[in-house]
Each structure stands twice: as C-alpha cells, then as structure tokens.
Amino acid sequence: MKHDCDILIAGGGLNGPALALALAQAGLRVTVVDARPAPARAETGFDGRSYALALASKRLLTVIGVWPRVADLVQPILQIKASDGVAGKGAAPFFLHFDSAEIEDGPMGFMLEDRHLYRAFLDAMRDTPGLTLLSGEAVVAQAVGPQGVTVTLASGKTLAARLLVGCDGRGSGTAARAGIGYVGWGYGQTALVTAIRHAGDHQGIAHQFFMPEGPLAILPLRGGHLSSIVWSETDANAATIQALDDDAYLEVLRPRFGRFLGEIALAGARFTYPLSLKLAKSYVAPRVALVGDAAHGVHPIAGQGLNLGLRDVAALAQVLVEAARRGEDIGAADVLDRYQVWRRFDATALALGMDTVNRLFSNNNPLLRLGRDLGMGVVNAVPALRRGFLRQAAGVSGDLPRLLAGQAI
Secondary structure, eight states: OOOSEEEEEEOOSSHHHHHHHHHHHTTOOEEEEESSOHHHHHTOOOOOOEEEEEHHHHHHHHHTTOHHHHGGGOEEEOEEEEEEEETTTEEEEEEEEEEGGGSTTSOSEEEEEHHHHHHHHHHHHHTSTTEEEEETOOEEEEEEOSSOEEEEETTSOEEEEEEEEEOOOTTOHHHHHTTOOEEEEEEEEEEEEEEEEESSOOTTEEEEEEETTEEEEEEEOTTSSEEEEEEEEEHHHHHHHHTSOHHHHHHHHHHHHOSTTOSEEEOSOOEEEEEEEEEESOSEETTEEEOGGGTEEOOOGGGOHHHHHHHHHHHHHHHHHHHHHTTOOTTSHHHHHHHHHHHHHHHHHHHHHHHHHHHHHSSOOHHHHHHHHHHHHHHHHOHHHHHHHHHHHHTOSSSOOGGGGTOOO
C-alpha cells in the first residue's frame, strides 16, 4: 500500500498541530486536515478566549518550538485562590491558597489567548519539514486496511496513511466512523465565557469561586487589568443571562465577581458552552487513535481540558516515535495499545475527579458545605498536601512522557 504520509491527523485546533509538530520533528511524515481556514482563524482580534497552560504543557511547547513564539504574550499564574460561597454574600472563611513559590520549577501555569497560541502553531507548522497542513478541508470517510487507512476529504481527494489520529473534538467524526462509542452525562450547566477589564491589578492571581449554581473562574491575562472568566450557571439561568444586553449582563455578574478588583467592564465577546462529561469507551481502534476532546470531554474546573489533551499528545508522540525507530508498524494494534494503557486511566481519573468536585460544590446543602469548607481548610493548613495538589495542577507529577518533562523524544 502506498502511503501519502505516515500519520494523518483529523482536526487542526491545538492538539492536532502539537502532535503534528512533535511527530514531524522526529522524522515522521504528517498531514493535518483542518476544517477551518487557517488565515481566518489566525487573523482573529482579541475576543477573550484564553487557555490556562500548566507548567508541563509549557515544557512540551518549548521542545516543539512553539513557546519561544509566545513567551512575551503569556501571563504567569503566580497564585491560585479557591473559595466557597454564595453570590453577594462573600466567601466562606476556609479557602485554598496555592503559591508558585512552593514548587521549585517556576510558575505553576500561564494564561495565553487562543489567537496567539494558534498563530504560533500555524507559523511553526509552516516552518517544519515533513508536515503538510490542509486547511479548509474535512475528513468525511475513512476505510481501514491491513497496511493502513484511506480517508476521503470533502473535496473528493483521498489520502492514505499508516495511522489516522482523531483530534476533531467532541462529536468526533473519526471516532464515530471507527465505531467508538462514549459514556457520559450532562451537568445541566452552561459555561458563560468572556473577558473582563478591571480597575485593580490581578497580580497574576487566579481565583476559583464555588457557588451553588456552578463555579466562577477568574483567570489573569497579560497587562494586569484584564481577566478571562469562565462562569458556570444552570442551563436556564445561562440562557437568560446570555440574552441580556451588556449592561444587564454585568449587573448579574457583579455580585458573583465581587469588588476585590474594583470596577469591572466587559472587554471581549461573550460565548456559551454546554457542560458535560464525555469519555470514549476506547482511545484506539484498528489504525485509529483519539486525542484530546475526541477522547475525553471534561468539566472546565481548573482549566485542565487543553492540558489533558497535551498529555495525550506527549504520550502518543513518544509511543509512535519509539515504535518507528524500532521498525514497528506504527498503526499496529499492539503499538496503539501502549498509548491507551498509558493515558486512559489517568484521563478518566482526572475527569471523574473534576466531576466529583463540581457535584460536591454545585449545591447549597449545609452539611456538604461544612464538610467541603473544613476539607479546604485542612489542605490549606498542611504544606505537604498543598504541594501535592500544586504539583498535580502544574502537571509535573506521575509517569511523565519526555515532552512533558522538557526533553526531546
């Protein structure tokens, strides 16, 4: 079977380009098929959409040559403060406070706008030999054979590869065509996402405020007076709030946001995203692997979605590159099983952990409120526990692939 490339990646969001760069830089031939036209996305102005990148994700992006392109555009997360409370009534007396100074590796994370990160990926892909980007195209069919997989694009063109990787997000067409199902449930919550300009300086502190309707994350952006918010409400409340004009929207937000950063104003576009948990029953199928949201859709608590996907990227890239160097068939079932064994338990555990936290905090039960507040107080008072949570949030604990440790494959 003649192959047009070694690996074909369906989906050009962020995980797809990261995987493509890691693989191509190791000598494999990679094609990325992105349904969205690259220039349109790269030229987007400020709209508030941003990502919290863990320290381990920064290491990966550094190794694949993306971080130097965005290093001057990031906001380090120097501290995280998490508290429980009710809108308009302030926070409970017990809280969690994490400080980057408690770990020796530097800031635990960084905030970066989507437009800057995507443009850096696009430029890096253009500069990498062996990597082809097909933008404005989509995979509409796939057929697996003993030596590879053939895909059909919306334009009618066909391409053959040894392996197809689905980085095409929730509702993955790659997974559906491979017969991979999902388990999961909705939260009855919708995330309202926007950017806020505020009078006070955020000082690099990220805030997570747990309320009965859902959590509010206030995430610092570059410049000191701009923050991204991810604000979860019940579906009905969110629909009502999103329909308001900007002034009325702010009036609803103010008692939830509080006064600690002074006067606030909208600074970006307003988005909504329905929240659910979605886990693939398998991360692999014959000649197919799933990465990122195609494998696991999680609650946005702690902003771990992209970081979870980049962990998949690091593990799959290492498995495939090492297999290729040994002369193995990179699309063979035993090779893909190594990736699944490495990643599935960790991703499922983290997803269910965030699910538990959301259920524990998104209610007003007085007994649960007392228990969770005391629990936060205990963790905050014990340095070893606090550092353990901090290293987990930074992504530097556990069995790390080399890219997440800052090492080339």
